Amino acid sequence: MSGSLKLVNLIESHAEPIARQWARDVKKNPRTPSYHHLPEETLVPMAMRFYDHFKQMFFTDRPADVSRQYFARYAEEHHGRNIPLDEALYALIMMRRHIWLYAEFQTIFISAVEQKHAVDSLVRTILMFDYAILFISRRYQELIRQRIEEKLGVVNVLRMESPQGAKLGPYRGPIMAAFLLGALALTYYYHAVLGTNVIFTHLLYIPVVLAAIWWKKRGVLVAAALGGFLLLSHLVYLRGMPFTDDVIRAAMFLVIGGVVAFLSEGVARAEEMCRALPMAGGEHQAGLY
Amino acid sequence: MVASMKLIDLVENHAERIAAQWSMLVVKNPFTPFYHGRQPERLVPQAVRFYRNFRKLFMEPKPVEASDGYFTSYAEKRYREGVPLQEAVYALILMRRQIWLYAEFQAVFSTAVERQQAIESVTRTMLMFDYAVYFITKRYGELMKLEWFEAPNT
Numbered sequence: 001m002s003g004s005l006k007l008v009n010l011i012e013s014h015a016e017p018i019a020r021q022w023a024r025d026v027k028k029n030p031r032t033p034s035y036h037h038l039p040e041e042t043l044v045p046m047a048m049r050f051y052d053h054f055k056q057m058f059f060t061d062r063p064a065d066v067s068r069q070y071f072a073r074y075a076e077e078h079h080g081r082n083i084p085l086d087e088a089l090y091a092l093i094m095m096r097r098h099i100w101l102y103a104e105f106q107t108i109f110i111s112a113v114e115q116k117h118a119v120d121s122l123v124r125t126i127l128m129f130d131y132a133i134l135f136i137s138r139r140y141q142e143l144i145r146q147r148i149e150e151k152l153g154v155v156n157v158l159r160m161e162s163p164q165g166a167k168l169g170p171y172r173g174p175i176m177a178a179f180l181l182g183a184l185a186l187t188y189y190y191h192a193v194l195g196t197n198v199i200f201t202h203l204l205y206i207p208v209v210l211a212a213i214w215w216k217k218r219g220v221l222v223a224a225a226l227g228g229f230l231l232l233s234h235l236v237y238l239r240g241m242p243f244t245d246d247v248i249r250a251a252m253f254l255v256i257g258g259v260v261a262f263l264s265e266g267v268a269r270a271e272e273m274c275r276a277l278p279m280a281g282g283e284h285q286a287g288l289y
Numbered sequence: 290m291v292a293s294m295k296l297i298d299l300v301e302n303h304a305e306r307i308a309a310q311w312s313m314l315v316v317k318n319p320f321t322p323f324y325h326g327r328q329p330e331r332l333v334p335q336a337v338r339f340y341r342n343f344r345k346l347f348m349e350p351k352p353v354e355a356s357d358g359y360f361t362s363y364a365e366k367r368y369r370e371g372v373p374l375q376e377a378v379y380a381l382i383l384m385r386r387q388i389w390l391y392a393e394f395q396a397v398f399s400t401a402v403e404r405q406q407a408i409e410s411v412t413r414t415m416l417m418f419d420y421a422v423y424f425i426t427k428r429y430g431e432l433m434k435l436e437w438f439e440a441p442n443t
Contacts, residue, residue, distance in 0.1 A: 031423060084427075084430055085374075085426045085429075085430060086423050086424075086426040086427035086430060089422055089423065089426055090419075090422075090423045093419045093422065093423070097419075118408060119407060119408055119411070122408065122411055122412070122415075123411070126411070126415060130379075130382045130386075133375075133378055133379075133382070133422055134320055134375050134378070134379050134382075137374050137375035137378060137426065138375045141373065141374060141375065
């Protein structure tokens with residue numbers, strides 16, 4: 001372990017030039033396009049933070065525990081800048097490579113003993129990076145999940161699903177029944193009393209859309225029922241008027257209901273996948289291997 | 290490069306044995322809970338495939354292209370199996386570690402010259418794994434996006 005001190009000291013005393021070399025490299029590497037537009041003043045501190053923590057993570061007896069926090073923060077910072085996971089990891093890999101490039105340039109491992117130190121340092125660095133990849137990937141998954149849940153928040157209120165709309169869920173049936181009764185009454189009033197078929201049918205889209213959001217494909221049945229009732233009512237009360245308008249309206253109920261159901265299924269599936277993303281596993285110990 | 294031949298030969302000749310050891314490890318490693326409770330024998334083939342491809346990946350003059358093809362396919366298979374990203378990568382890391390544990394056990398690198406060869410082999414293996422991590426995470430990201438934004442049930 002003490003043999004690795006040379007490397008650690010090199011990083012500590014040359015953190016800034018190594019970080020600057022990394023920043024220049026990451027700004028033009030084809031695998032890290034998200035970093036290309038970031039200014040060097042933003043990038044250098046990112047790498048400096050890593051090099052500053054290097055000693056602590058390198059020498060600890062519990063590398064998993066010590067590195068977890070740092071790499072979780074690394075993930076948060078890079079995710080916050082909308083950097084994809086593959087690029088964030090590759091940028092970190094480049095930070096590691098720059099340590100070795102710098103060490104090679106400074107020729108710190110020349111003699112046979114130093115070569116042995118090089119192997120020790122290499123193995124220790126690899127162990128740290130194995131944890132880095134694990135913790136960063138895991139934190140990214142959590143952050144992606146959080147972001148999706150936030151975006152789905154408003155949609156979930158409308159869907160009356162958890163977490164935001166969970167309390168309203170049981171009222172879907174009664175609400176839809178009320179809408180349907182209203183729609184039937186409205187249809188009867190316009191067709192039988194006023195003898196017209198204008199305007200009011202737009203209001204029927206409310207139950208059509210809500211049913212498709214709530215019950216997806218099954219919700220299209222509401223559109224079919226309303227369309228059927230509209231046509232039946234027309235046949236009974238509006239015999240002298242052209243039938244085509246209401247046929248088109250009924251067909252549009254089905255189309256709109258179908259499209260919304262399709263989208264609602266997509267949202268539900270995305271949410272399901274998002275929920276299926278694994279959260280942090282059990283607590284882990286260092287020295288498992 | 291020639292110095293690393295010893296490691297490549299070892300991996301190729303003992304692929305099944307190293308894969309079996311890996312499978313025993315991955316089913317109980319706390320970082321790979323997805324694999325817990327699975328039959329180790331059923332996991333062996335994926336590690337054997339990796340070890341059999343090791344020479345090709347290791348010796349390839351264009352490591353990026355070779356890694357891209359193999360690890361992208363690895364990502365797709367693990368994604369279809371439902372393995373979480375970090376576990377798919379960590380399982381691969383365990384495969385790599387298992388090579389070194391086996392090599393150490395077999396005392397492949399004991400003399401001074403062989404130690405120098407060990408450095409070369411570690412460096413080369415790490416290069417391969419750098420690309421592996423990149424291509425696997427990239428492909429997982431693409432697959433997640435595809436699945437989330439494609440039409441359902443397609």
